[in-house]
Amino acid sequence: MKLHLKVWRQKSGNRQGHLVDYELDNVSPDESFLEMMDLLNEKLIEKGEEPVAFDHDCREGICGSCGMVINGIAHGPKAAVTTCQLHMRNFKDGDTVVVEPWRASPFPIIKDLVVDRSAFDRIIQAGGYISVSTGSAPDANTLPVGKEQSDLAMDAAQCIACGACVAACPNGSAMLFTAAKAAHLGLLPQGQPERNRRAVLMINQQDAEGFGGCTNIGECEAVCPKSISMDFIARLNRDVLVGTIAGAGRVEA
Amino acid sequence: MYVMTLHRSSIGKKIIMAVTGLIWVGFVLLHMYGNLKVFLGPEYFNAYAEGLRTLGAPIFGHTHLLYVARLVLTVALVLHVWSAYSLTQQAHHARPSNYIVRQKVQANRASLSMRWGGVVILIFLIYHLMHLTWGLPVAPGVFVQADAYHNLVNGFHFIPATILYLLGVIALSFHLYHGVFSAFQTLGLNNQNTETSIKGAALALSLVISIGFAVVPLSVVAGIVR
Incomplete structure (x- = not known):
């Protein structure tokens, strides 16, 4: 053709x-x-x-x-x-x-259709660590994870950080990406101790990178190649709300 | 008091917008309900208007609670508009140059008109206050402070005002449909299982509010309320 x-x-x-x-x-x-x-x-x-x-x-x-x-x-x-x-x-x-190309100021164009998406890496870095013991692998079933819970965590973990959510969002927001990355750890027991702190730190970095805010329009979900649901955005909002009110990430006596 | 740091992040601003928006949804519902008393006649309607001033008596003084409500609503409005403005600026900085070809996939009209729809509502609100609360000379006829019924009937005989009111109500219904759903999503109270019911409730609410408001000026124009 x-x-x-x-x-x-x-x-x-x-x-x-x-x-x-x-x-x-x-x-x-x-x-x-x-x-x-x-x-x-x-x-x-x-x-x-x-x-x-x-x-x-x-x-x-x-x-x-x-x-x-x-x-x-x-x-x-x-x-x-x-x-x-x-x-x-x-x-x-x-x-x-x-x-x-993707159009968003945190994704500067390098050449033609190639954009620099390292802002995504910095959002993930800002999220920090999860508390997992190193050393030999733990015995199976010492840490039970519900089937539904692990399925949901896997749905979130499917995010390949392609940036289509940012490209499609009229606000140039990275919320679907950040939400998926925060959720796949926050849904599992291993990710609980730092859950709210991680959400707050990641959203702060997202704002600092110059992404816009979410207006719940749903264009991100519609174009996501992995069909990641906006439910994770609601979850991130909840974690950020709880984390902010509790002063998560602050170390004070 | 870390709640005071909410305004720093984009999600915090949206939470402020959601909470202040829900305060206004409550007010708008009560306001619409109160307006419908106009169909019960001038005495009943004026007694309701006076009742708002004597609310909480004898514990609270004349108009005291009314001013508390006005203060809460004003603060809520300022915070709502401020967070909307701030997030709009952030969004414009994030997407300074737009696509040459742009197609929406699942966004609806209501969700895409939140910003300028909000501006229409704000303009309407200011006119409405000048017209029927402060009695400023923005429409012909005499404004009588103690006769809310007369002011209402007289006010809607001025057709440009009626048209502006109807536009305001249409803008409000669009704003509420997406806004109420959006508030639940922003507060983290939504997921795929609740989305249909929340959107359905938001649609019902915006229809009830817009019809409940529109029926009053339309009845005046039609001569049902005189």
Whole structure:
């Protein structure tokens, strides 16, 4: 099939970017979106032009590297998939496809479609440690964890930190990410001692990085490739409320 | 007293917004209920208006409790608007340049109109106070301090005021639908099992409040209340 592409090109973070039109022929419906981008880049290289820079790694939807806003939706029109798992059969012959990078000031553009998401790493670092004894593995069943509880923790732990929630949020908020990261520890017994403190520290870092606040619109949940629920945001709100009132993280006599 | 540090984080600001918003939801419900007494005639309605001033008598003096309520509502309003403004600024800094192509996936009209809807409500509120509480000359006719019924009927015969009131009520119903749900989510009292019932209750509340408010000016215009 034939596609009219409009791709965001930006030489570097401090240069102006703009959409550039490309016509791409012979796109197979079985290709992934990234393979289509590869095809475009091969054509650009043949013509002696600079290829489009974009992030990618595993190409099987688990690493969280790739991510593009495709026709105004983070990770494109198909729900619950990353850009690499989005196949060209979701588009029609002759479609115009607009490709833009994640847009948020805490995610500065490095080049073209590549953004710097290290703000996410700093939010996780701010959360700190969990109190687990090192040494030999504990006996099985010394610390019982309910099945529902562990399932829920795994749902939260599915977050691959791709940043689609930030890209989709009209406020540029990272709440779904932060909530998932706080919840997968806060739901398990091992994460209890620092639970509220972790929530407060992570939200403080999120604010400091320049992300916006949550208005409970739900766009994050809708584009999340791992279908992480906004329930975790409610949970984070609760932990931050309790943690703030209790002065969590403060050491005082 | 770490509760005083809530205003520092974005979630804290949202908690302030949720709590102050819920205070106003309570007020708006009572206000709507009180307004409906207009259908019982001038004596009954004016007695209700006077009753608000003598609330808590003989323990509390004339208008004392009324001023306590006004103080609480004013503080709540200031905190609500301040946190909304502060979070709006934060959101604009987080997304200074928007997408060239933008599609919403599941956001609804109510959730996307919270900010400018809030501004419409604020403008309406100021006009409403000038019009029917302070009796400032913002509409034709004579304002009689002790005759709330007369002021109401006279006030809604001025059609531009009636239109502004109806716009205010529509903005309020949208604001409440998302706002009430949002307050529960922000206070951490929502999950997938409760979401449908909370949204249903928020919809019912916003419909009851908007119909309950709109029916009064419409009845005046239709000549049912005269």
